[in-house]
Amino acid sequence: MADHPDLISHLKDYRQQAGLTQAQLAKRVSVSRKTINTIENGVFVPTTVLALKLARALDCRVEDLFALRDEA
Known part of the structure; x- marks a missing residue:
């Protein structure tokens, strides 16, 4: 699994806690399921608009979903 060197994503945890599949979350924010997957796996860093x-x-807050590695 690829990993962005500066960003930690908690997206998968929050999505699972909400009882949503990647496809369901993707539909809510108007992106593809693959986009959600790549964010969760640290391959893609979302834009500010997508993070919001x-x-x-x-x-939740953006800060709940994403953190800088040096802040974790």
Whole structure:
């Protein structure tokens, strides 16, 4: 699994806690399931707009979903 060197993603944890599949979350934020998968696996860093949409869809803050490695 690829991993972005600076970013930690908690997206998968929050998505699973919400009881959503990748496809369901993708539909809520108008992206493909593959986009959700690549974010969860650290391959793709979401744009600010997408990060905000994900946080809204999961009823949390962007900071809950993503953190810089040096802050973890």
